[in-house]
Amino acid sequence: MLLNNRVALVTGGSRGIGKAIALALAEQGASVAISYKSNDEAAAAVVEGIESYGGRGAAFRSDVAGFEEAAELVDAVAERFGGLDILVNNAGITRDTLLLRMKEEDWDGVLDTNLKGVFNCTRAAVKIMMRQRFGRIINIASVAGLSGIPGQANYAAAKAGIMGFTRVVAREFGSRGITVNSIAPGFIDTDMTSGLQDEYKQGILQRIPVGRFGVPEDIAAVAVFLAGPTSGYITGQTVVVDGGLTI
Ligand code: NAP
Numbered sequence: 492m493l494l495n496n497r498v499a500l501v502t503g504g505s506r507g508i509g510k511a512i513a514l515a516l517a518e519q520g521a522s523v524a525i526s527y528k529s530n531d532e533a534a535a536a537v538v539e540g541i542e543s544y545g546g547r548g549a550a551f552r553s554d555v556a557g558f559e560e561a562a563e564l565v566d567a568v569a570e571r572f573g574g575l576d577i578l579v580n581n582a583g584i585t586r587d588t589l590l591l592r593m594k595e596e597d598w599d600g601v602l603d604t605n606l607k608g609v610f611n612c613t614r615a616a617v618k619i620m621m622r623q624r625f626g627r628i629i630n631i632a633s634v635a636g637l638s639g640i641p642g643q644a645n646y647a648a649a650k651a652g653i654m655g656f657t658r659v660v661a662r663e664f665g666s667r668g669i670t671v672n673s674i675a676p677g678f679i680d681t682d683m684t685s686g687l688q689d690e691y692k693q694g695i696l697q698r699i700p701v702g703r704f705g706v707p708e709d710i711a712a713v714a715v716f717l718a719g720p721t722s723g724y725i726t727g728q729t730v731v732v733d734g735g736l737t738i
Pocket of ligand 1: 502503504505506507508509526527528529530531533553554555556581582583584604631632633634675676677678679680681682683684
């Protein structure tokens, strides 16, 4: 299997895209820890799923937005599984509203979780990966960071920030055997998008050349590739996985 003896941490791995990535990494033989913010039951079910592939799984309730908390999470995973090879910075939230209605807490909440969370976990993880002289960091951005979607000033700023962060960290750690890439999903069918109005969804669907919304497994397949042994010459990139929405 592609990821035998690898250890992975997927933040926000209890639902949606993170869950699909965690299971896909486990299917390829990795030991997989997930983190989540509040939903204990969902996280426990994902650990069962990970272990059903025969590998080791663990779930940690931990808020990525906390600097110390994120460092403790990364260290706890490395201690539990004896290292950390793959970090998937996936945890994210939305607080969509037009700019004039956007409150300070809407801005801070999204930036703290979606962008600072990536910094927090990456900073802790690279220390371990440098010692190992190997690491794969995969940041889940969004096409919202590439094109301007009204109502998402906070979210777009965070996701565009992730892509810039990715390029810098890729340069800083390339010589240490660590690659850093982003995935920019388009419209993926998860809890995050389930609340959107049908009319809005239909409008988006008409603009997707492949003619369907994405599923979490579409993103997981790319994450497995970027985590695996054949992608070592790819770093600093953003892979857009959107069915052609942004072409
Ligand atoms: P989701 O279904 O809402 O799941 C979000 C996950 O993140 C949950 O596991 C949640 O844990 C966790 N989480 C939220 N805040 C956290 C925090 N502060 N610390 C730790 N974990 C936290 O979302 P999704 O649609 O799978 O999205 C996953 C990622 O893909 C996000 O970064 C999102 O921005 C990005 N993305 C999604 C889409 C899309 O169309 N769905 C498109 C582009 C990009 P709890 O369950 O405990 O709350």
